Amino acid sequence: xxxxxLGLFGLLAPAGLLLAVLFxxxxxxxxxxxxxxxxxxxxTYTGEHYAKFVAEPYFLRVxxxxxxxxxVVTLLTIVLGYPVAYYFVRSxxxxxxxxxxxxxxxxxxxxxxxxxxxxxxxxxxxxVNNLLRGLxxxxxxxxxxxxxxxxxxxxxxxxxxxxILSIASVLGKIDPALxxxxxxxxxxxxxxxxxxxxxxxxxxxxxxSVLVFCLTIGAYITPWxxxxxxxxxxxxxxxxxxxxxxxxxxxxxxxxxxxxxxxxIVAVYFALIRxxxxx
Amino acid sequence: MRADxxxxxxxxxxxxxxxxxxxxxxxxxxxxxxxxxxPPHGFSLKWFQNVVRQPQFLRAFYVSVFVAIVSTAxxxxxxxxxxxxxxxxxxxxxxxxxxxxxxxxxxPAIVYGIAMLMVLNPLRLTRTVLGLVLAHVVLALxxxxxxxxATLHGVNRQLxxxxxxxxxxxxxxxxHVTFPLxxxxxxxxxxxSLIISFDEFTVALFLTGPGLMTLPLxxxxxxxxxxxxxxxxxxxxxxxxxxxxxxxxxxxxxFEKHFKI
Amino acid sequence: xxDHEKDYLLQCFAGDVTRRAVLQSLxxxxxxVSTLTNFANHLASASAADAAEITVFAWPGLVxxxxxxxxxxxxxxxxxxxxxxxxxxxxxxxxxxMLAARSNPVISxxxxxxxxxxxxxADGLWEKPRDEWMPNRKHVPAExxxxxxxxxxxxxxxxxxxxxxxxxxxxxxxxDLWNPKYKGRVVMWDSxxxxxxxxxxxxxxxxxxxxxxxxWAPHKQNIGAWTTSxxxxxxxxxxxxxxxxxxxxxxxxQAKTQGKKLAFTMPKEGAxxxxxxMVGVTGFSPKVxxxxxxxxxxxxxxxxxxxxxxxxxxxxxxxxxxxxAELLKLEAMMTADDAAxxxxxxxxxxxxxxxxxxxxxxxxxxKV
Numbered sequence: 001x002x003x004x005x006l007g008l009f010g011l012l013a014p015a016g017l018l019l020a021v022l023f024x025x026x027x028x029x030x031x032x033x034x035x036x037x038x039x040x041x042x043x044t045y046t047g048e049h050y051a052k053f054v055a056e057p058y059f060l061r062v063x064x065x066x067x068x069x070x071x072v073v074t075l076l077t078i079v080l081g082y083p084v085a086y087y088f089v090r091s092x093x094x095x096x097x098x099x100x101x102x103x104x105x106x107x108x109x110x111x112x113x114x115x116x117x118x119x120x121x122x123x124x125x126x127x128v129n130n131l132l133r134g135l136x137x138x139x140x141x142x143x144x145x146x147x148x149x150x151x152x153x154x155x156x157x158x159x160x161x162x163x164i165l166s167i168a169s170v171l172g173k174i175d176p177a178l179x180x181x182x183x184x185x186x187x188x189x190x191x192x193x194x195x196x197x198x199x200x201x202x203x204x205x206x207x208x209s210v211l212v213f214c215l216t217i218g219a220y221i222t223p224w225x226x227x228x229x230x231x232x233x234x235x236x237x238x239x240x241x242x243x244x245x246x247x248x249x250x251x252x253x254x255x256x257x258x259x260x261x262x263x264x265i266v267a268v269y270f271a272l273i274r275x276x277x278x279x
Numbered sequence: 280m281r282a283d284x285x286x287x288x289x290x291x292x293x294x295x296x297x298x299x300x301x302x303x304x305x306x307x308x309x310x311x312x313x314x315x316x317x318p319p320h321g322f323s324l325k326w327f328q329n330v331v332r333q334p335q336f337l338r339a340f341y342v343s344v345f346v347a348i349v350s351t352a353x354x355x356x357x358x359x360x361x362x363x364x365x366x367x368x369x370x371x372x373x374x375x376x377x378x379x380x381x382x383x384x385x386x387p388a389i390v391y392g393i394a395m396l397m398v399l400n401p402l403r404l405t406r407t408v409l410g411l412v413l414a415h416v417v418l419a420l421x422x423x424x425x426x427x428x429a430t431l432h433g434v435n436r437q438l439x440x441x442x443x444x445x446x447x448x449x450x451x452x453x454x455h456v457t458f459p460l461x462x463x464x465x466x467x468x469x470x471x472s473l474i475i476s477f478d479e480f481t482v483a484l485f486l487t488g489p490g491l492m493t494l495p496l497x498x499x500x501x502x503x504x505x506x507x508x509x510x511x512x513x514x515x516x517x518x519x520x521x522x523x524x525x526x527x528x529x530x531x532x533x534f535e536k537h538f539k540i
Numbered sequence: 541x542x543d544h545e546k547d548y549l550l551q552c553f554a555g556d557v558t559r560r561a562v563l564q565s566l567x568x569x570x571x572x573v574s575t576l577t578n579f580a581n582h583l584a585s586a587s588a589a590d591a592a593e594i595t596v597f598a599w600p601g602l603v604x605x606x607x608x609x610x611x612x613x614x615x616x617x618x619x620x621x622x623x624x625x626x627x628x629x630x631x632x633x634x635x636x637x638m639l640a641a642r643s644n645p646v647i648s649x650x651x652x653x654x655x656x657x658x659x660x661x662a663d664g665l666w667e668k669p670r671d672e673w674m675p676n677r678k679h680v681p682a683e684x685x686x687x688x689x690x691x692x693x694x695x696x697x698x699x700x701x702x703x704x705x706x707x708x709x710x711x712x713x714x715x716d717l718w719n720p721k722y723k724g725r726v727v728m729w730d731s732x733x734x735x736x737x738x739x740x741x742x743x744x745x746x747x748x749x750x751x752x753x754x755x756w757a758p759h760k761q762n763i764g765a766w767t768t769s770x771x772x773x774x775x776x777x778x779x780x781x782x783x784x785x786x787x788x789x790x791x792x793x794q795a796k797t798q799g800k801k802l803a804f805t806m807p808k809e810g811a812x813x814x815x816x817x818m819v820g821v822t823g824f825s826p827k828v829x830x831x832x833x834x835x836x837x838x839x840x841x842x843x844x845x846x847x848x849x850x851x852x853x854x855x856x857x858x859x860x861x862x863x864x865a866e867l868l869k870l871e872a873m874m875t876a877d878d879a880a881x882x883x884x885x886x887x888x889x890x891x892x893x894x895x896x897x898x899x900x901x902x903x904x905x906x907k908v
Contacts, residue, residue, distance in 0.1 A: 008370060010360075011368075014357040014360060015360065016376075018417060023383055023386075023391075026391070027386065087287065097525060099294065102298055106297050106298075108301065108474075109514045110513070111495075112510055117299065117301070117304045162471065166429060166467060168467070169429065170429050200433070203430075203432045204429050218386065220388070220481070243389065251390065262385040
């Protein structure tokens with residue numbers, strides 16, 4: 001039951017106001033920039049920046065890589081993270097805080113330290129390569145760090161905590177009695193999971209997926225360092241445009257396109273979740 | 280049960296993977312070489328001494344902690360209210376609003392940083408704690424909305440209605456029935472929000488200046504001078520602090536209470 | 541239920557308590573937050589208002605320390621009522637910040653490299669330096685000054701090749717970077733064009749960035765990593781992940797004093813000139829403009845120049861500054877007049893204007 005007098009408006013007002021003034025307005029500013037021919041200085045209105053993005057195959061490739069990465073990372077975090085969330089929720093109390101710490105450990109170190117940690121593990125002179133060479137399995141070092149795979153590993157690593165905690169917070173509220181009843185009614189553990197637990201935890205998976213997908217799209221530092229600059233992503237392109245080339249109209253146009261495309265995907269995803277939930 | 284054992288091993292392996300960078304970098308903080316490496320060849324505390332000798336790290340730490348706590352508190356409050364609206368009510372434009380609230384997650388932080396700088400500059404809110412806190416609240420809101428919203432979906436309305444029938448008013452119902460049920464969502468949201476704010480670098484880059492620096496920025500500025508185990512030392516200290524804080528919270532609140540019914 | 545609870549419930553159902561209570565708590569929270577943030581602002585901000593205050597941009601690392609001792613301190617003696625604040629950041633971050641804050645600028649001067657200096661001229665950000673406010677300008681060789689007349693060089697360094705002496709032999713030529721043995725072991729600086737300039741000079745085509753990029757194309761598999769931070773390149777080479785990198789002599793020498801395993805050499809075709817310039821920013825009162833220029837000039841004064849040389853291994857732009865003999869033995873070190881003669885210079889102005897095209901060319905030629 002809610003303070004009905006406050007009503008819907010009261011509930012939405014604080015967040016809505018914050019968003020309107022400190023998010024929508026600054027972005028509208030940038031959107032206005034994106035249709036200028038140049039900034040700063042005298043300009044004309046033009047859609048050339050948007051056109052450039054759609055026309056050149058280089059940028060289409062960038063978009064492909066970006067969304068592919070986001071998709072792969074999201075799926076991996078769901079598959080890898082769900083069991084951990086399940087275990088965390090169902091386990092006996094003594095180790096719970098250690099598991100929690102382990103789960104959020106990627107986030108406890110600064111991003112610089114984290115990426116150097118990966119260099120130490122995956123680099124040409126890193127632990128993995130030294131091990132392979134020591135076992136005489138390879139002679140030259142395997143380039144483990146300048147490709148899509150290493151970026152995926154790095155992103156999965158840093159985003160698993162988000163997925164695990166999102167799922168765990170919902171999973172924990174599922175009444176174990178429901179699972180017990182299913183067992184009593186004759187369902188084996190797999191069936192119970194598939195028919196009872198999983199659908200009930202959909203909201204957690206949905207929340208986690210949205211977080212992970214969107215965060216991967218927007219991530220810049222981790223993919224840049226783990227890809228050694230060779231994995232071309234939307235975020236690094238935008239970074240270049242804003243800070244290196246200082247072509248803000250083009251950078252803003254790219255950002256607008258990125259957000260629009262991502263929100264579209266998220267909207268579709270929401271619609272699907274609603275369908276599943278309704279069942 | 281065998282399945283349980285397999286699951287246990289799997290979880291241990293995954294947690295090892297998650298902790299791997301820490302396990303590799305922390306020993307490097309105690310190594311004498313100036314290039315971060317593993318395994319360490321020797322033992323030295325000089326990097327920790329280096330951290331202590333530079334007061335900007337401690338000052339930036341206080342700023343980061345303050346900004347993280349205040350922005351988390353604000354985002355929890357505003358986010359929970361908004362979550363109630365989005366989950367419990369049906370109104371035109373609701374789905375659009377849901378998307379709008381997700382947008383800060385997607386929007387490239389660089390562009391948001393520049394955009395905020397251009398908006399806050401005429402208001403003279405750049406280089407102020409308030410400006411930074413507000414920016415961080417906007418960045419944290421999507422997390423809170425997602426996690427609190429997710430748990431809110433699972434709250435059985437009948438429980439609340441029974442409470443009302445039994446005579447509890449709205450506030451009491453919220454406090455004794457709804458709140459405990461969404462607590463895991465609040466904790467997850469608070470965790471994300473605190474960590475996001477504390478670690479936040481890109482937007483802070485544009486909204487700070489001399490006199491207002493956050494810890495990630497001081498670390499970044501340091502790495503523009505040299506990359507040596509000093510940053511590993513700082514990370515070690517931060518980890519020790521976080522572990523201590525979480526253990527303390529566990530003492531007082533207990534995790535199993537919040538992630539289980 | 542006790543009477544007390546009943547009354548409370550009745551009051552709550554009446555609604556006024558709820559609304560008022562919520563409003564009150566919101567107001568208290570709001571007041572609390574604003575007092576707290578004000579307090580935090582006081583905690584965070586370092587200095588109080590002075591008779592006059594100028595904010596100047598400086599690079600991170602040892603620069604702020606050098607400035608505090610060798611530049612701000614002497615300036616304070618001659619201008620006791622002026623407070624100089626340093627905003628520490630990198631070129632790539634500071635320039636956009638200044639551009640975005642034009643309506644209400646805070647930073648009245650700072651240090652930038654050649655390319656950003658040219659950008660600032662094109663974007664109309666700088667003030668023209670006045671010789672009467674910057675007397676040390678006359679000690680700088682004219683060849684070293686940036687084109688356009690809006691900046692003043694105060695330090696320079698040769699751009700050559702950094703390498704890990706344990707892993708590779710000393711490279712003699714820019715072409716050594718293309719040696720197939722070094723596949724995947726070269727770090728390239730992502731937004732800097734000096735390496736391509738050098739390649740083009742080596743091929744006899746003069747300092748032309750586009751030609752250089754095309755010359756690099758068949759050898760792109762040697763590029764193991766792209767970086768936007770000098771320390772990251774140094775770290776990669778020092779730990780043996782990468783073996784070579786086009787890099788600046790001053791930074792290599794600084795890294796060596798920090799204990800990193802690195803060496804620097806100037807290839808036989810020559811090294812490209814990197815310069816640090818000081819610029820004053822428009823949009824301020826005449827008094828602030830003058831004070832800023834007078835302050836910036838201390839960077840070219842002998843006291844500060846010696847610090848650039850001894851601590852940073854930068855070449856001094858002021859030709860009357862004596863470089864200590866042991867330092868001159870380093871390949872990375874030379875006098876201003878030597879630099880004017882030996883270092884390769886290219887058309888910074890045109891490069892500054894063509895950065896989007898150049899970057900696009902690099903992305904499409906060398907990164908795919």
